[in-house]
Amino acid sequence: MTAVGLEFDQLKSSADALRRSVSNRLMYGVGKDAVTARPQDWLHAAALAVRDRLVERWMVTTRRQYDQDAKRVYYLSMEFLIGRTFSNALLALGIHDAMKEALASLGVDMDALIDLEPDAALGNGGLGRLAACFLDSMATLGIPGFGYGIRYDYGMFRQQIVNGEQVEEPDYWLRSGNPWEFPRPEVQYPVHFGGRTVQRNGTVEWIETHTVNAMAYDTIIPGYATSATNTLRLWSARACEELDLSAFNQGDYQRAVEARNLSENVSRLLYPDDSTMAGRELRLRQEYFFVSATMQDLIRRYLRTHSTFGRFSDKVAVHLNDTHPVLAIPELIRLLVDVHHMPWDEAMGHIKRVFSYTNHTLMPEALETWDVELLSRLLPRHLEIIFDINAAFLREASESKEKGVHDLDFIRRISLVDEYGQRRVRMAYLAIVASHTVNGVSKLHSQLMTRHIFADFARLFPERFTNVTNGITPRRWLAQASPPLARLVDETIGTQWRKDLFELGALRKVAGDAAFEEAFRAAKRENKVRLIQRMTARTGLAFNPDALFDMQVKRMHEYKRQLLNVLHVITRYNRIVQAPERDWVPRVVLFAGKAASAYRMAKTIIRLINDVAEKVNHDPVVGDRLKVVFVPNYGVSVAEVVIPAADLSEQISTAGTEASGTGNMKLALNGALTMGTLDGANIEIGEAVGADNIFIFGNTADQVDALRGAGYRPRQIYEENAGLRMALDQIRRGFFAPDDPARYQEIFHTLVDWGDHYMVLADYAAFVQAQEAADRRFVDVRSWTASAIENVAGMGMFSSDRAIAEYAREIWHTKPVDTGR
Numbered sequence: 001m002t003a004v005g006l007e008f009d010q011l012k013s014s015a016d017a018l019r020r021s022v023s024n025r026l027m028y029g030v031g032k033d034a035v036t037a038r039p040q041d042w043l044h045a046a047a048l049a050v051r052d053r054l055v056e057r058w059m060v061t062t063r064r065q066y067d068q069d070a071k072r073v074y075y076l077s078m079e080f081l082i083g084r085t086f087s088n089a090l091l092a093l094g095i096h097d098a099m100k101e102a103l104a105s106l107g108v109d110m111d112a113l114i115d116l117e118p119d120a121a122l123g124n125g126g127l128g129r130l131a132a133c134f135l136d137s138m139a140t141l142g143i144p145g146f147g148y149g150i151r152y153d154y155g156m157f158r159q160q161i162v163n164g165e166q167v168e169e170p171d172y173w174l175r176s177g178n179p180w181e182f183p184r185p186e187v188q189y190p191v192h193f194g195g196r197t198v199q200r201n202g203t204v205e206w207i208e209t210h211t212v213n214a215m216a217y218d219t220i221i222p223g224y225a226t227s228a229t230n231t232l233r234l235w236s237a238r239a240c241e242e243l244d245l246s247a248f249n250q251g252d253y254q255r256a257v258e259a260r261n262l263s264e265n266v267s268r269l270l271y272p273d274d275s276t277m278a279g280r281e282l283r284l285r286q287e288y289f290f291v292s293a294t295m296q297d298l299i300r301r302y303l304r305t306h307s308t309f310g311r312f313s314d315k316v317a318v319h320l321n322d323t324h325p326v327l328a329i330p331e332l333i334r335l336l337v338d339v340h341h342m343p344w345d346e347a348m349g350h351i352k353r354v355f356s357y358t359n360h361t362l363m364p365e366a367l368e369t370w371d372v373e374l375l376s377r378l379l380p381r382h383l384e385i386i387f388d389i390n391a392a393f394l395r396e397a398s399e400s401k402e403k404g405v406h407d408l409d410f411i412r413r414i415s416l417v418d419e420y421g422q423r424r425v426r427m428a429y430l431a432i433v434a435s436h437t438v439n440g441v442s443k444l445h446s447q448l449m450t451r452h453i454f455a456d457f458a459r460l461f462p463e464r465f466t467n468v469t470n471g472i473t474p475r476r477w478l479a480q481a482s483p484p485l486a487r488l489v490d491e492t493i494g495t496q497w498r499k500d501l502f503e504l505g506a507l508r509k510v511a512g513d514a515a516f517e518e519a520f521r522a523a524k525r526e527n528k529v530r531l532i533q534r535m536t537a538r539t540g541l542a543f544n545p546d547a548l549f550d551m552q553v554k555r556m557h558e559y560k561r562q563l564l565n566v567l568h569v570i571t572r573y574n575r576i577v578q579a580p581e582r583d584w585v586p587r588v589v590l591f592a593g594k595a596a597s598a599y600r601m602a603k604t605i606i607r608l609i610n611d612v613a614e615k616v617n618h619d620p621v622v623g624d625r626l627k628v629v630f631v632p633n634y635g636v637s638v639a640e641v642v643i644p645a646a647d648l649s650e651q652i653s654t655a656g657t658e659a660s661g662t663g664n665m666k667l668a669l670n671g672a673l674t675m676g677t678l679d680g681a682n683i684e685i686g687e688a689v690g691a692d693n694i695f696i697f698g699n700t701a702d703q704v705d706a707l708r709g710a711g712y713r714p715r716q717i718y719e720e721n722a723g724l725r726m727a728l729d730q731i732r733r734g735f736f737a738p739d740d741p742a743r744y745q746e747i748f749h750t751l752v753d754w755g756d757h758y759m760v761l762a763d764y765a766a767f768v769q770a771q772e773a774a775d776r777r778f779v780d781v782r783s784w785t786a787s788a789i790e791n792v793a794g795m796g797m798f799s800s801d802r803a804i805a806e807y808a809r810e811i812w813h814t815k816p817v818d819t820g821r
């Protein structure tokens with residue numbers, strides 16, 4: 001092929017140029033004129049006009065990475081919770097205002113278009129959103145990084161609240177087409193399942209498999225204010241031609257179509273994160289499907305510029321976002337050894353230099369394991385490889401001179417195969433054994449990881465374990481989500497904070513400046529009013545923008561303890577009813593979050609919140625003093641409206657359970673004070689903002705352990721605390737569910753009689769006290785504002801740019817590529 005010089009338009013960024021582009025894209029891209037175009041068509045045309053401006057940068061970046069033979073990072077994740085792209089791309093390109101003007105001149109209101117874009121909700125929560133923030137930061141820092149994942153047809157379900165209950169609706173986000181992606185039908189790889197292995201002249205062959213093709217879809221990830229971009233490549237399942245042809249030849253057309261559907265199911269839907277790991281076969285298929293295509297793709301890309309594998313581990317870093325993509329390890333070995341005929345030891349050498357792994361949970365029941373029987377049926381060759389890795393690893397360990405390491409009990413504990421009961425492969429152990437680095441996501445989490453769940457491995461490979469505290473992208477979570485606050489920060493300290501979040505520290509120089517404090521409150525108030533408008537439209541209720549906005553927004557999980565928050569709300573309600581004349585600090589307590597569809601307790605908690613809200617909001621004695629809302633369908637776009645309106649951020653997980661949390665960072669960056677336990681990144685947030693600017697309460701992780709060891713007695717706490725007893729009795733007796741008084745008995749018993757696993761009652765008294773302290777602070781308006789500003793000022797280290805710089809330097813050993821601009 002010869003490379004001819006293309007003649008293409010250099011696209012400009014003026015309002016005029018954008019107006020022409022949008023018009024062109026509407027005509028030639030969407031096939032509509034201004035008369036027939038619906039708002040959806042305008043959005044599509046505007047998105048294409050923006051995308052066109054990204055493509056040029058994309059080509060330049062890709063070319064430079066290639067020319068410099070740069071080391072590439074492959075970030076493997078089952079989830080990428082991107083949200084909307086339009087505003088984000090406008091911001092990255094610096095063309096927000098110009099585009100608004102261009103569209104206005106065409107008679108189109110850009111703000112109305114923005115709300116039409118569906119979220120790309122290809123993730124559950126923290127882990128998926130972290131991957132999206134990391135893509136943003138890799139591009140912004142110029143690190144050659146590829147996100148690899150699955151292009152689910154159905155993302156995270158949409159949550160409706162019907163009569164107080166969660167109802168799930170499928171999210172077919174591709175309904176109106178996706179203007180941001182480039183389908184690559186020419187990039188397809190076969191992915192095999194089932195069959196059996198045979199030995200033939202010293203190599204293993206995997207035969208008689210069923211095959212699905214993985215087809216690539218590329219999305220450009222723009223860096224902020226740089227010409228650097230990256231690529232998110234998502235795989236979609238396509239049935240193989242051979243499969244249906246054979247059936248079709250036999251005259252069974254219907255069966256042929258059905259078979260196609262079945263094999264394409266592999267990329268159909270995102271699995272909701274459950275309270276425990278559900279051993280679903282389709283989930284295992286998904287995990288293998290995307291890592292197999294990804295490993296084939298990266299080998300092909302490497303071999304395009306290298307004739308041998310000699311420099312493979314200098315040019316490739318593969319990062320595993322939790323264990324979900326861990327089959328990439330045996331798959332890469334299979335490809336190197338069986339397909340490319342590399343000796344086993346050499347392949348293992350590469351593996352250990354290429355892979356790194358992030359753990360995101362300490363809860364043993366959430367660690368992935370797969371049934372050996374299922375693996376042998378679906379991935380027989382990979383099971384052999386895992387057994388071989390295990391044998392070599394256990395041999396090495398048992399030859400170790402270190403005391404205690406080679407005893408049988410130890411060997412059994414560290415084996416990649418759990419032999420107790422039904423045999424299962426421990427995916428986290430496989431990830432640790434085959435990676436050069438394993439990290440946790442906050443200081444505390446990384447410590448506990450090596451002290452508890454991975455203690456044996458930390459003893460074997462102490463140098464392998466490290467910490468990289470999570471971060472969030474300030475572009476989306478401040479610049480985009482909170483225009484009033486972003487504007488104020490710009491006016492006060494300049495605009496550099498978007499690229500260097502430590503710049504926010506300069507806000508300390510206006511600490512105590514009454515005019516700045518006033519402007520800060522005005523910005524927050526604007527965000528509250530924006531939120532109230534939406535809440536009132538939905539509920540018909542009125543909310544006071546001068547109330548304390550208290551929020552717990554995150555997935556519904558027992559360990560996150562929404563129940564503790566509810567107990568405080570009920571207590572506050574009871575106290576208001578008993579003494580309405582006291583000078584109550586008005587509060588709006590807002591909850592939002594989805595429960596996994598199979599997680600019954602989490603769904604019951606949602607219903608309780610809605611029942612409590614119903615009671616409280618319609619009690620005439622209460623009025624403005626307390627309002628409770630459950631905002632439905634929490635996701636990236638809802639978060640962008642809700643978070644900037646918060647005064648108080650509830651981060652109240654049982655100490656030792658929340659690996660990091662990232663919502664805590666988003667809220668603090670938006671000037672909310674944290675109400676938190678000493679868990680996850682809350683600890684580091686406290687260090688960064690100072691003890692006076694955060695409300696810390698409750699048992700520490702060590703105290704939780706000690707309490708468990710000593711025999712925790714929740715019933716005693718219930719009996720001895722009158723306020724708590726009243727709230728729990730109301731729950732038990734159906735005070736909030738008069739039509740079905742038994743509805744919440746299970747909640748009562750879980751807390752009082754069945755062990756209260758997450759120690760809600762143990763922290764109740766301290767929590768209520770801390771809430772009283774928050775009330776007292778809030779009425780001292782200046783002191784509260786000063787603390788809120790300290791929170792914003794202290795958020796420097798929680799930028800995902802800082803996190804990615806650490807990964808790049810300490811783990812991936814990659815450098816930014818110079819893209820010239």
Ligand code: 26Q
Nearest residue numbers: 125126127130271273360441658659660661662
């Ligand atoms: C596993 C197997 C089968 C089906 C689903 C899953 C599954 C899916 C999603 C398991 C876990 C998840 C998501 C986990 C997650 O979001 N963890 C959060 O990660 C954040 C980023 O590091 C942390 O801040 C949070 O503390 C952690 O809970």
